[in-house]
Every structure is written in C-alpha cells, then in structure tokens.
Amino acid sequence: MAAMGERETAPFDTTLIVTARPYKHRLETLGKNGLELATYPEPRQIETARHKTMNYLFYLAAGRWAKQRGADEALITNPDGTLSETNTANLLFVAGKTVITPLSPTALRGITQSAALDLLRSRGYDTREEPVPMNFALESDGIIVTNSLMGAVPVLGIDGKKTGCGQHGLCEKINRGIMG
Secondary structure (H helix, E strand, O other): OEEEOOOOOOOOOEEEOOOOOOOOOHHHHHOOOOEEEEEOOOOOOOHHHHOOOOOOHHHHHHHHHHHHOOOOEEEEEOOOOOEEEEOOOEEEEEEOOEEEEEOOOOOOOOHHHHHHHHHHHHOOOEEEEEOOOHHHHHHOOEEEEEEOOOEEEEEEEEOOEEOOOOOHHHHHHHHHHHHO
16 A cells, blocks of 8 residues: 655655565365355445545445354445445356356456456357346356455355355366466
8 A cells, every 4th residue: 555645755755555464265264165145235336436446444344244144255236236246356157158247337347357257258158247136146057256366266155045056166267277
C-alpha cells in the first residue's frame, strides 16, 4: 500500500507499507476440498466496487457475516437478486461444456478469472457472461471461485444446499494450466 506523505518535504514523498507472511492455501487451512458459501443479505450497490480502491468495508463485513454462519465466503448479489461474486473471489458456473460468468455492473474482473476463461476456451469450452439467478447456480454442474491466491477452487454448497459435482478435476486442470 502506498499513500502520499507530507507535501512540505518533497512533491512526491510517499509512505510505503508492506506486510508479508508465508501463504498457506485456503483449502489446506480449512482442511476442506472446496468452499461453502452463504448468501449475504445486503446486495452490493456500490458503484466504486468495480474499481480497485482502498474501501474494502462492504466485503469485510460480508466475509465476517458468512463466517459467523459457518460458511467460508459470502455470496454477493446484485440489487436485482442475481449473483455477482464472493467477498474475495470471482464466480464461474459450469453447465456441460459452457462456463458462465455472472453479468454484474459493478463486479471487478479478476486476473485469475480471465486466465481461467482463456484456458477453458482453448480446451473447447464455450464461455459467456449473463445474469445468473440462484436457481441456475444450484442446478449447474458446478461452481468455481477464482482469485490470484487460491487459483480455481470448487464450491461445495450455498446456504447449506449442496451444489453440482464440485468440479474438483476441472479446478485442478485450471490451476495446472495457469499456475504451472
């Protein structure tokens, strides 16, 4: 994180803060082979969500809310009730050889999401972006979450309801393909 320092000392004086710790994969930490999601009751209506900003409060609150209910991530919805993302990851919905990313006016595209979609297209999958209602999510063959730390991880359930087959094998193929 970098922020502007005192202007009197130099025109480009900045304060730099760096924190680091060894990364342990989320699934290893949880002792699970996928993530459980809980649908956050407050739809995201913040226009700045589609920009990289230092305002993470909505997602922090959603993540804490989900953990209090025994879930690993909060499922974020759009104001119209369609699905958008989780509090830390992008969503991919698998239906046969089609992968759907939720259409969301304020979701920030992910680097890993884009790399996964490119890889899947190169392997014969059709990809498209469209609104995803909850019933489609629960009826899909599987749901995958992606972010730069975890890679591709299967979703095991939403609000206590089991999802499709989990896409464990597909997640492994994606991770090998984009992370080496």
